[in-house]
Amino acid sequence: MLHASHRGALKTRRELLQLGGLSLMGLSTQQLAALRARAADDSPLAKHRQNSCVFIFLFGGPSHIDLWDMKPRAPVEVRGEFKPMATATPGIHLCEHLPKMAAQMNKFALLRSMRHRMPVHGPACSEMYSGRPYFGPPKTDQATPEDWPSISALVTRYGRSAGKLPPAVVLPWYSQFVGQSKRIAGQTGGRMGENFNPVLLNADPGKVDFEASGFKLLEGVGAARLKSRRELLRQLEASIRQTETSFGPAAKTFKSHAETAYSMLQQRAFRQALDLQHAAPGEREAYGMTKFGQSLLLARRFVEAGVSLLTVNWDDDTKHDKVSPQWDTHHDNFKKLKNDLCPKFDQAFAAFLQDLDQRGLLETTLVVVTGEFGRTPRIGEFSQNAMTQKTGRDHWPHAFTVLLAGGGVRGGQVYGATTRDAGYVADRPISPADLAATVFRHLGIDASQRYEDHFQHVPRKVCEGRPICDLG
Numbered sequence: 001m002l003h004a005s006h007r008g009a010l011k012t013r014r015e016l017l018q019l020g021g022l023s024l025m026g027l028s029t030q031q032l033a034a035l036r037a038r039a040a041d042d043s044p045l046a047k048h049r050q051n052s053c054v055f056i057f058l059f060g061g062p063s064h065i066d067l068w069d070m071k072p073r074a075p076v077e078v079r080g081e082f083k084p085m086a087t088a089t090p091g092i093h094l095c096e097h098l099p100k101m102a103a104q105m106n107k108f109a110l111l112r113s114m115r116h117r118m119p120v121h122g123p124a125c126s127e128m129y130s131g132r133p134y135f136g137p138p139k140t141d142q143a144t145p146e147d148w149p150s151i152s153a154l155v156t157r158y159g160r161s162a163g164k165l166p167p168a169v170v171l172p173w174y175s176q177f178v179g180q181s182k183r184i185a186g187q188t189g190g191r192m193g194e195n196f197n198p199v200l201l202n203a204d205p206g207k208v209d210f211e212a213s214g215f216k217l218l219e220g221v222g223a224a225r226l227k228s229r230r231e232l233l234r235q236l237e238a239s240i241r242q243t244e245t246s247f248g249p250a251a252k253t254f255k256s257h258a259e260t261a262y263s264m265l266q267q268r269a270f271r272q273a274l275d276l277q278h279a280a281p282g283e284r285e286a287y288g289m290t291k292f293g294q295s296l297l298l299a300r301r302f303v304e305a306g307v308s309l310l311t312v313n314w315d316d317d318t319k320h321d322k323v324s325p326q327w328d329t330h331h332d333n334f335k336k337l338k339n340d341l342c343p344k345f346d347q348a349f350a351a352f353l354q355d356l357d358q359r360g361l362l363e364t365t366l367v368v369v370t371g372e373f374g375r376t377p378r379i380g381e382f383s384q385n386a387m388t389q390k391t392g393r394d395h396w397p398h399a400f401t402v403l404l405a406g407g408g409v410r411g412g413q414v415y416g417a418t419t420r421d422a423g424y425v426a427d428r429p430i431s432p433a434d435l436a437a438t439v440f441r442h443l444g445i446d447a448s449q450r451y452e453d454h455f456q457h458v459p460r461k462v463c464e465g466r467p468i469c470d471l472g
Helices: 004-019 029-040 099-103 121-130 151-158 223-235 237-247 249-265 268-274 283-287 291-305 333-358 432-442
Strands: 052-057 084-086 093-095 108-114 168-171 309-313 365-370 400-405 413-415 425-427 450-453 458-461
Touching: 052 121, 052 291, 052 432, 084 099, 099 333, 108 425, 121 151, 121 432, 151 168, 151 309, 151 432, 168 291, 268 291, 283 291, 283 333, 291 309, 291 333, 333 365, 365 432
Parallel strands: 052 309, 052 365, 108 413, 168 309
Antiparallel strands: 084 093, 108 400, 365 400, 450 458
């Protein structure tokens, strides 16, 4: 609990922030100091197109065997109900319910040989988000202080972005199970320090009248008034510094939040990226007016603005389904994929790739699509979750597919292979660490750098994996 004098001081600072129509964004003192240092750096990044990455996470674990590693010659209890569809690349087939993606097959690659050994959501997510094997037993789905730092947290610390923008942004939420008090494991700074958490844009861009809370000026507060109010805040710094003595780090963090919030609001590219209500005619509709579709549109706009890494976490209303939330299809696997998941993903992802390509961004933007694992080779097979029904597929980390596009990756290719039932990797296995290393290499981050592990008090390399080098 806060002392009464501290609560009063905090109220005063909150009022100062509201003068500019801003809100706290979850940024730490160290993170904000790094942002300001980058803003002052006269780097060519602000003048030339830099490499970026969009990391798309399909929370729940999409069924690889039903979508992009189909086995039409396998028994019906393995191959399932869907038929393969020819694509723009001869010899490569996708699920019949992904027609728009099939037409864009020449723009992306299928890495069919991803694998790890973790069958529980939280630890499996941690492995994919961080690129490290989970540190403990497969017991928890929720974040813990021991979590490895996510790729986005490491990019926040070691990456760069153009102008005054943060290196890494997560939208539209941190993946989380409804009913759990904490986010799913492995999405933030973890044992490297929560002060390196990426910027979280927690909002629903699928709303027609979408506005990002905390990133809009109050009515009547233009650039001139914003500048004068920022000057007022600076004049009050002496008082704030006196408060810091008694209030501690929170006052310093508040001041850093305000400084960076003002700086980001003054970035025209940042404001324009968020302004979906004034998007070009038909632009929003092309992606689909869903939370996922509009999140991908925001990601493209942030890439144009100069952000290095965008993490787009899948979110939809099925998160309230206690048995099969989102891509976790323990029951009605085929019905849910056909009627809900595939149409939303197909439209948004195909539009996203086409948009990047037409705008000349695909060459410098690496696009990654993954979940935490795949699904069981046999329908109704029990592997981890006893709630799996005869119409569903259970968790399966032993082989699944990652989609890669852009960033020098040659589209229209298949990398690796699985066994006849899509159950195990048969050729060119890939680990989460290798995928992370590929992202870091593309963003120009030296993976041999070391950070202090605050949990075990030892130095850790940014990444232990090896970049996938034969995709061009």
